[in-house]
Amino acid sequence: xxxxxxxxxxxxxxxxxxxxxxxxxxxxxxxxxxxxxxxxxxxxxxxxxxxxxxxxxxxxxxxxxxxxxxxxxxxxxxxxxxxxxxxxxxxxxxxxxxxxxxxxxxxxxxxxxxxxxxxxxxxxxxxxxxxxxxxxxxxxxxxxxxxxxxxxxxxxxxxxxxxxxxxxxxxxxxxxxxxxxxxxxxxxxxxxxxxxxxxxxxxxxxxxxxxxxxxxxxxxxxxxxxxxxxxxxxxxxxxxxxxxxxxxxxxxxxxxxxxx
Numbered sequence: 001x002x003x004x005x006x007x008x009x010x011x012x013x014x015x016x017x018x019x020x021x022x023x024x025x026x027x028x029x030x031x032x033x034x035x036x037x038x039x040x041x042x043x044x045x046x047x048x049x050x051x052x053x054x055x056x057x058x059x060x061x062x063x064x065x066x067x068x069x070x071x072x073x074x075x076x077x078x079x080x081x082x083x084x085x086x087x088x089x090x091x092x093x094x095x096x097x098x099x100x101x102x103x104x105x106x107x108x109x110x111x112x113x114x115x116x117x118x119x120x121x122x123x124x125x126x127x128x129x130x131x132x133x134x135x136x137x138x139x140x141x142x143x144x145x146x147x148x149x150x151x152x153x154x155x156x157x158x159x160x161x162x163x164x165x166x167x168x169x170x171x172x173x174x175x176x177x178x179x180x181x182x183x184x185x186x187x188x189x190x191x192x193x194x195x196x197x198x199x200x201x202x203x204x205x206x207x208x209x210x211x212x213x214x215x216x217x218x219x220x221x222x223x224x225x226x227x228x229x230x231x232x233x234x235x236x237x238x239x240x241x242x243x244x245x246x247x248x249x250x251x252x253x254x255x256x257x258x259x260x
Contacts, residue, residue, distance in 0.1 A: 008070060012045035016052055017065035019184040021258040023111065024054050024063035025251055026188065032195060033060045034114035038176070039092035042109045042184055043100050049073055051100045056089040064260045073101045091151045098157035099164070099180060106168065107180040109187040117198040118177035127171055128197060130214055131204055135197040136222030137229070138190065143167040147174040169194050181240065188247070189240030 020042045027033055027040065036056055044050040052068050054060070070078045075093025092112070099107045121128055128135055128142055145163040148156055164170050169190050170178040177194050181187030204211055214222075230239045251258060 008044045008047065008050065010045070014065065016042050016045055017068050018259050019109075020052050020054065020068055021063050021065045022248055022251055023109075023184050023188050024060045025255050025258045026247055027111075027113070028059070028061040029250075029255065030192070030195070032113045032115040032118075035059070037089070038112050038114050039089050039096060040109075040111045041092070041096040041100065043107075044070060048100075048103045050078065051096060053088065053092055053096060056087045056092075061255060064258050066260060071097075073097045094151045094154055094157060095160065095178070098154075098161055101157075102161065105182055109181045109184040110178065111180075111187045111191045112172075112176060112178045113191060113195070114176040115195055115198075117202055118171075118195055119175065120202055121198040122171050122173050122175055122177065127173075128194070129201055130219045130222075131211060132197060132200045133222065134193060134200055136214075136219065137226045138169060138193040138197055140223040140226060141167050141190070142169045142171060142194065145170055145172045147172065183240075185240030185244030187240075189243050192243075 020040060023040050027038075032038075036059065039053055041051045041053040044052060050070055050072055052070055054063050055067055055069050058067055069088060071088060071093065072078060075088060075090065075097055077088050095112055096110050099110050127144060128139055130136060130139055143164050145160055148159075151160075160170075164178075164180075168180050168186075171194075172178060177191060177198070179187045179190035179194060181190060
């Protein structure tokens, strides 16, 4: 077998599989799944031409480290070293392949969802609104990408990347949500905050009473505070670091087997 077609074998590659499987199972626990659709990926450690992705054919609570596929940037399945079976979602290759192909360390992990709340807000003309503390914790890092049909055409890669820009979260209008991170813990923390903010917005809008708008100066202050809380060098809540360890403990209690 040539070096180009050799599957990645290392402790780091296995750990990346475990992180991806954990993210899939957590997506199930939080109720964000869309049967077999949507996809989560992470770059193969040490490589910029390969990434790992959940297979099409398994429910998210079935995914474990062994079942994950390794693919190249054009969506060609390299195989599965550990005997797992499954197909590759072609829409995932357009989205994830485009983002991983940039080679940026900010996009080691990518999470894309079709949750009820995320899709509902993606259909609103105003998108995510500055209504709650949670929305302010993520709003400054949200970009938008207009719907162009099912994402099966590689020509959409350029516009998707242009719309994402230097942001870490993306609302795909009339479609869903997406987040990226330097690791899975960052990507998952960001998608959790985005999904939570969408859920709060819909709950507030559905109450049938006038909404309490936040003054512009408060919105600006909240956005600055979010940057200090999560991204400053002295941040007391570095993106995902504390939450991820706690979430893995929850998985070990409630839905073990993802490490296999």
